[in-house]
Amino acid sequence: MTAKKKRRRVVVESRVDRELREAGERGEASSSASPVLPRYSESESDRAWGDSEDSNDARLLENLPPHWGRG
Numbered sequence: 001m002t003a004k005k006k007r008r009r010v011v012v013e014s015r016v017d018r019e020l021r022e023a024g025e026r027g028e029a030s031s032s033a034s035p036v037l038p039r040y041s042e043s044e045s046d047r048a049w050g051d052s053e054d055s056n057d058a059r060l061l062e063n064l065p066p067h068w069g070r071g
Helices: 015-025 057-062
Strands: none
């Protein structure tokens, strides 16, 4: 009779993951916490590209080429 070997499982966990898991077990973790990284970086904003915050749709509609007509 050969005994079947028990399969082992290796779990890799970072220090941050472990701290978050332990804080959650203690009830200290908050689901309403702000995200660690912002959704957009400051360099992706309109202001960083030299654009204004407001839309220029009205100006573009006024400056239609003559051959487009004014329907």
